[in-house]
Amino acid sequence: MPEQVYWDDVDVGDEIPTLRKNCSTQQLVVWAGASGDFYQIHYDQAFAKDTGLDGIIVHGALKNAFLGQLLHDWVAPAGGVRKFGCTYRGMDYPNQDIVCRGVVTKKYIDGSNHLVDLEIWTENPSGQKTSPGAGTVTLPARG
Amino acid sequence: MAESAITDDMRASVGVEGPEMISEVTSTGCRLFARAVGHTDLIFYDREVARQRGYRDVVAPPGFLGSLIFRPGERPEMGGQTPLKTPYRRVLNGGTTFEYFEPLCAGDVVHSRSKVTEYQERQGSIGPMLITFRETSYVRSDGTLVAKMYGNLINY
Known part of the structure; x- marks a missing residue:
């Protein structure tokens, strides 16, 4: 685990450490079981092609959960993920890199909570944002 | 744009909560x-x-947010909702946002209710579309609101 990030040390415009994913079809099957989303376009090649897709595609909700991990890993252990989400703009495929990124857009205090807003997204190998979104986290403050 | 795909029944359903669903963490x-x-x-x-x-x-x-309780013959993933009757053939999940008020831990039982907050019609790059915005509240058995989920479905 990297060292704890503190609210005081974060600036608007900072990019947080990236999280690189590359899904095997096996991972998609584990996700289907874990999430309860059994739509066949995510594990059955023939079914996916029949619906007009180029092949099996990665679940949008899995990419969203990757963004949840991106934020969790940045703020852990003392911080917390308050809110996160994305829109599903583009498809991602198994055995291709999905790079999760985030940039700080705002830092503020609400009561006793030290908060940071971020723009978050997943990027495909061509550099397109396939799941653009936003998140809010709490971070510990120094002193 | 052609005739609206938003029916009077759909308009009347905005803001009305659906049946309670139970999930186990x-x-x-x-x-x-x-x-x-x-x-x-x-x-x-x-x-x-x-x-x-x-x-x-x-x-x-x-x-x-937990696993919905499955019973043979039911489709718990539908969240107690019947699919919309629309003139469109295809449906896409447009996006999802989770908001947390309390951490959820193993042992929690969560009661959720979902409602449509808005219907929108748009002319998109893939043609005319109907977007359904939905909000689901998750309440722990002790009455604490633990999370909300905001999602939208695109019929096109």
């Missing part, structure tokens, strides 16, 4: 979800580590 469910995502933080897997870090039990990873 189990340690096995948390671990499977965390494994599927590739989480490495042990609070999502190990009860002792979670407790040392101040949580009640194994922590539900971001985006995991």
Whole structure:
């Protein structure tokens, strides 16, 4: 685990450490079981092609959960993920890199909570944002 | 734009909560979800580590709000909703946002209700579309609001 990030040390415009994913079809099957989303376009090649897709595609909700991990890993252990989400703009495929990124857009205090807003997204190998979104986290403050 | 796909019945349903659904957050469910995502933080897997870090039990990873209770012949993933009658053939999940008010941990039982907050019609790059915005509230058995989920479905 990297060292704890503190609210005081974060600036608007900072990019947080990236999280690189590359899904095997096996991972998609584990996700289907874990999430309860059994739509066949995510594990059955023939079914996916029949619906007009180029092949099996990665679940949008899995990419969203990757963004949840991106934020969790940045703020852990003392911080917390308050809110996160994305829109599903583009498809991602198994055995291709999905790079999760985030940039700080705002830092503020609400009561006793030290908060940071971020723009978050997943990027495909061509550099397109396939799941653009936003998140809010709490971070510990120094002193 | 052609005739509206938003019927009077749909307009009347905006803001009306659907049936209550019950989900269980189990340690096995948390671990499977965390494994599927590739989480490495042990609070999502190990009860002792979670407790040392101040949580009640194994922590539900971001985006995991428990497993809906399945009964033969039912489709719990439909959230008690009947599919919309629209002139469109295809449907896409447009996006999802999770908002947390309290951490969810193994052992929690969550009661959720979903409602449509808005219908929108747009002319998109893929043609005319109907977007359904939905909000679901998740309340723990002790009455605490733990999370909200905001999602939208695109019929086109």
